[in-house]
Amino acid sequence: MIREASPDDIDELFELWRELLHYHQGHHAVFKYNPNQEHVLKSELLTRIKDKNTRVFGYMQHDEWVGMIITSFKEGVSGFKLSRKGLIAETVVKESHRGSGIGKELLEAARNWLEDMGADHIELQVSVKNESGLAFWQNQGFTPSTYHMILELKDAGKKK
Known part of the structure; x- marks a missing residue:
């Protein structure tokens, strides 16, 4: 059953989000997180739940959260054909429940909400090392439009 999350669900949803974070640890440095900062990550997830x-x-x-999708709507520049952007930030289904259609149902809930908000397209990012994720999104009709590239700056955190 699909349900919109509320702030009261933060602990259970954070466990799902942490499973997603763990899954991506070896994909690229951009996915790495500091386990000693989980309270900051939980606060970020709570902020997203509360965002209008x-x-x-x-x-x-069976009273257990087994999947989650985070989606946002953003009004863009009206000079572009596709200016009313739906964004999918994160999607996770517990490993034991993958392949059962839960991801499709979560996408459908996100898509319905985004269409109600007036979105004219949906964007997302998926790790290039996440072969099953790439296959899932392509099977849902998503196609690549750009390459999201990263250059890690070694001294970025140091003040000059």
């Missing part, structure tokens, strides 16, 4: 232009949809099965 963001929805967090969860999939519940």
Whole structure:
């Protein structure tokens, strides 16, 4: 069953989000997080749940959160053909429930909300090392439009 998350769901949803974070640790430095800063990450997730232009949809099965999708709406520059952007930030389904259609149902909930908000397209990013994620999104009709590239700056955190 799909349900819109509320702030009261933060602990259970954070466990799902942490599973997603763990899965991506070996993909690239951009996905690495500091386990000693989980309170900061939990605060970020709570901020997203409370944001009026963001929805967090969860999939519940037997009173357990087994999937989640975070989606946002952003009004862009009207001079572009596609200016009313739907964004999918993160999607996770517990490993034991993958392949059961939960991801499709979560995407459908996000898509319906984004269409109600007036979005004219949906964008997302997926790790190039996440072969199953790439296959899932391509099977849902998503196609690449750009390459998101990263250059890690070694001295970026140091003040001059």
